[in-house]
Every structure is written in structure tokens, then in C-alpha cells.
Amino acid sequence: MDRSEKQSTLCPNCRRLINRDEPVCPYCGLSRPGSGWKRILPSNLLQSPYDMIRIIISVNVVLYVLSLLLNPRGLGLSANPLAFLSPSNHSLLLLGATGTLPIDRFHGWWTLVSASYLHGGLLHIVFNMLAMRQLGVFVLNEYGLYRFFTIYTLTGIAGFYISYLAGVPLTIGASASVCGLIGATLYYGKSRGGIYGQAIYRQVMGWVIGLALFGFMIPGINNWAHGGGILSGILVGFLMGYREKRRENLLHRVIATGCIVLTGGVLLWAVVQALYHSFT
Numbered sequence: 288m289d290r291s292e293k294q295s296t297l298c299p300n301c302r303r304l305i306n307r308d309e310p311v312c313p314y315c316g317l318s319r320p321g322s323g324w325k326r327i328l329p330s331n332l333l334q335s336p337y338d339m340i341r342i343i344i345s346v347n348v349v350l351y352v353l354s355l356l357l358n359p360r361g362l363g364l365s366a367n368p369l370a371f372l373s374p375s376n377h378s379l380l381l382l383g384a385t386g387t388l389p390i391d392r393f394h395g396w397w398t399l400v401s402a403s404y405l406h407g408g409l410l411h412i413v414f415n416m417l418a419m420r421q422l423g424v425f426v427l428n429e430y431g432l433y434r435f436f437t438i439y440t441l442t443g444i445a446g447f448y449i450s451y452l453a454g455v456p457l458t459i460g461a462s463a464s465v466c467g468l469i470g471a472t473l474y475y476g477k478s479r480g481g482i483y484g485q486a487i488y489r490q491v492m493g494w495v496i497g498l499a500l501f502g503f504m505i506p507g508i509n510n511w512a513h514g515g516g517i518l519s520g521i522l523v524g525f526l527m528g529y530r531e532k533r534r535e536n537l538l539h540r541v542i543a544t545g546c547i548v549l550t551g552g553v554l555l556w557a558v559v560q561a562l563y564h565s566f567t
Contacts, residue, residue: 470520
């Protein structure tokens, strides 16, 4: 192996092959891409940025299955398709359902994070994960990996916090975060403009209208979390910018890393304390 091959590395941001001594990545503009500490950033742990979407879906599925196993006797086997294979409220509370009940009674502010990874039935998780996969790919492409995960995490927290302020006693689901992706896509389409931007904006506005109609027609839908997710998605999208306006920078990477650590810590705590209370 010659000296040039030894000095080659992958940029931790765009994954292009570069010289380790480059002061700036010639492809994405990342400063000092060969720095050793940047090897610990999230994108370096993934074979592809799209692995993050698969990880999120996998975590949701694992926690859904666990919520069923924690209390099999409370399993919902209703003929109602919306309630089919629904976990018991006890299981969901143990794993981190949020709302006024867990926050006011048990001071469970951490549930604002964990609730985005829990679901109340088979159709609930299927619809949310299909929507997340479709919107997630678009947001990841236009905003980048770090901003994608930041948007997904912060808008979920914001949506559930607004529903808490509105007095919703118990709530779960990835829809607050999915609506955050919708909000970020709305901002992108309106801000970018042109034929492409306007087409994106009109399509997503159609989803928003459909979501609103569905929320008011079907009982039990947390419209506060949906609305909070969309509004916070617009705000976070505006504050962080998208790729055509602003490259991902160190601040974006640090915030995303913090969101990953927070989410991982909260979900680990939720699983450990749920298993402890279930089997002791």
C-alpha cells in the first residue's frame, strides 16, 4: 500500500474519498474532515445515511412487540381494525407513554421522548412507519442526516408538549414526529419555490388537509400533537435550513448527536424500568 492510500479516508459528512490532511472537504465543505474526533459522529456508525430510517423503524417495531409481551393478557384482539393487537395501557405507561397522567402524577418528563416510539395497535404502527419512511427519505435528502434526526426528535417532543399543555391525559405514537417531517417539508417547498418547490408544497398541503379531516372524524386522534409537530417542523426547518441554503455544519452535528444520546438513554431507561416493574 502506497503513502497516498494510507492518507485517504472517507469524509464523515458526505462519505466521499478524500485526503486525510484536507483542511476542507472539497465535496461538502466540512472543515478538517480527517480529524480523529469526527470519527465518532453518527454518520460514521452507518453504512448509509438511510440506515438511520431503518434503525428508527426497527426500534419502533421492537418496542411495539415488547409492549405486547409485557402484558399478553391485556392484549387487544378487538374486531375493530384500529384496536387490533393493541397493548394494554399498563404496558404503555411502563414503556413511556406521555400526557398529563405520567407527567403530572409521576414527573415523567422523559416520556416526551419515549412516546414517539410507542404505538397503540398494528395499524397504528404500520401507517406511521410507512409515512415516516416516505417522508424521512425526502427530508434526509433535502436537509441531511443530522438535521433529519434533529427535526424528527425535537418536533416529537414539541408536539407532545403541546398536547400535554392541552390536557391530553395519555398519548403515544410517531405521528408527532412524522408531522414534524411534514412541517419541514412544507417549509422546504414554500421557501424553495419554483415549479418543484410549489409542487412539493401543494402535495404536502393536501396531506395536511387530509390529516386534519381524519383527525376530526376519528375519535382518539391527538390533533394537538399533530398540529404541534407540523408547526415545530416548520420552525426547526427554518432555523436549521436545508442543503440548498446551508450546508450541514458542526452545530448541526452536535445537536443531532445530543438528540441521539438523549433518545438512546431515554429508551434504554424505559425498557429497563419496564422489565423491572413487570418481573419483580
